[in-house]
Amino acid sequence: MATAQTTLSDTQHTTTNNDTADPIEINDADDIHNAVDEFTGELLDAVDNAAATGQITEYLNTLATVGASRYSIRNQIALMQQLRARDEDWTDHAEHWAGFWTWQNEHGRAVQKGADGFTILAPVTGPACPDCGNAPNYHANRPDLDCPRAGEDPGDWDFDPSEEWSDGVYYFSTATTFAYPQTEPLEDADPDDVFEPQHRSTGNDDRAADLFDALRDAAETAAFDGTGAIRVTETGRGRPGVRGSSSGGRVDVAGGDRSAADTFRTLAHEIAHELLHFDGPVPSRDVPDEVKELEAEAVAYTVARSFGFQVDGSELYVGAWLQHAKTTGVVDPDDEDDIAARDVIRDRLDEIRSVAAEIIEEIDARRD
Template sequence: MTTQVRGQTAREAKLEALQKQLSESVAALVTGEDWRRALTFAAQFRGRSFGNSILIAAQHFAAYKEGRVPEPTPRYVAGFHQWLSLGRSVAKGQHGYGILAPVTGRFASFTPDDPNSWRRLARNEKPMSGECARTRMIGVKPTYVWDISQTTGDPVPELPRPSLLQGEAPAGLWDGLADQITAAGFELRLLSSAAAIGGANGLTDFLSREVSIRMDMDEAAQVKTLAHELGHVLLHAPPDSALSTESAADATLHRGIAEVEAESVALMVGAAHGLDTSSYTVPYVSTWAASVPGKNPVEVVQSTAERVRATALGILDKVDTQQVGDGNPPGLDREALSRRTGTAPVVTAARRDGSGLGL
């Protein structure tokens, strides 16, 4: 068996073990009591109308720019008295977000199939014997809500949140991943903060063919995010794109699957370079996997395993970096190995400093 084949076999085995470990970590998280309590809490916050969601998002972002809230996107919003019932109160100086609340009325009818037969009931009036009663929206009224970040009080049960990685990035990994993004025909944009991309750490835009990464994170978090976005580039092209594959259909139809796949790729690429991303990856994957209808989170992770592993191997084969446990002895001349095996060495075309990126 050649050195290259042994290295490939060893790497595949390590990636398979990582995939199993991820499945087990997700299973442990989503079956815990804290997870159940957090889901129960979240269920108390009913979805807002599209119009109100836009109003809340715009006002919250304005509050973020003014420094009144810590994050650009809201999490849980509720009215003043709703927060009081949960043991929390609105902090001094925090302004509510104006929305339109429905005004309802009670109606009754002996012949419900006749739309003209319904009469409105007065306050505290009950329908007569034999009448059907229904509640209808008859208008709207202005009201106010506050995000959880604008309140103080009792802690609320929340799903585990991903923790940004800290420290330096593995040597050469950023450049190797950036090369593959530009080789796929995408421009790499380095942003000063998350505000320009809606609070995200990174964003892949197939329409403009741009990958954006926020740079106000430690290098380890930046390179993990870059691996995540490269996963999107390689796996989740729209159906009419030249990069699209038939097996990407499920991920295209549901964002949860796409996010599980991209973050799992980032986990494997990071692990191959000694970078532990589990503090971010496990809660991130668990939350997105739980959003896929008809499957439990572990099933989602397991169903994506083959695509994730194959994509991670393809990425790792193209980065000119020192990887842990790849089967090659330390100090082996990789360029000489590539000449013997007929594979071309990687040519680096994009750098962290922005050269060649068209920034």
């Protein structure tokens, strides 16, 4: 039976930042890497905080409402660039993606005739040598390979690598993925085997209270990777201007007369701190508070948006975050391309992606 998954209501749409550069054409792996470089370069070249915030917000909107959370940072940016160029009414809320045969064989759906797919990078996997990580037949003509089996013909081995070796990633190749709106049910499929998404309704306070409880349960039952149980305490109004705090194993959320939607977003923010910035009871990364706050708020923004809440991105203070990335990433002051800084930005965006996806998945696992 096909498993129904959740997606945003068709009435929920993202706001695209129209000041960003025109989308680039993506056909191969080099285009995908260029798309990532272009996006991170746009951030580094942003003339002010507002411009940078607009670009980060567009990326987070893509992450939240296009459902690319299961893809890598490179594929997310590649999808965002390609979605920019599509004049379709579904391109800002396409939650579910799969390959041509996966839709057909696993979800009871066929890709519509003439549908134009999206290019991504996919890993090519297989039995990987435990000493050098290469495929079995890679050894035969490589006597210089730093491996005990260098130069050996796999046909002469007294074991079957497919049975003895664990699978690993050989390399990445381009693949084509399709969004749910580009598919239709197979004519002869059993209706119970046809994937149909459940729609997330627009966020409201009653729903936010349920989501708060689900996230609290995930935290307190040690559901998140790398953490034990996180104690969540709801306090009164708290200090002026302070909505929550985290301290490595404990999260406090200020209540008072705040809306349930606001307290839910605050809890997501503080849980993000626990996952991003603490290793047990102590901080895990020595970065300025401004950097930590941007990353936690970016996660909270993504989580809130993904559940249908219209939230403001004005609290994403990107300027200090970018400046720290530039400083951290400096290898050669004469490097005009800022390669190292772009790598820092890409890695941090990927951490935001990973934590936001983990929180969303844990909440979904506890939803009615």
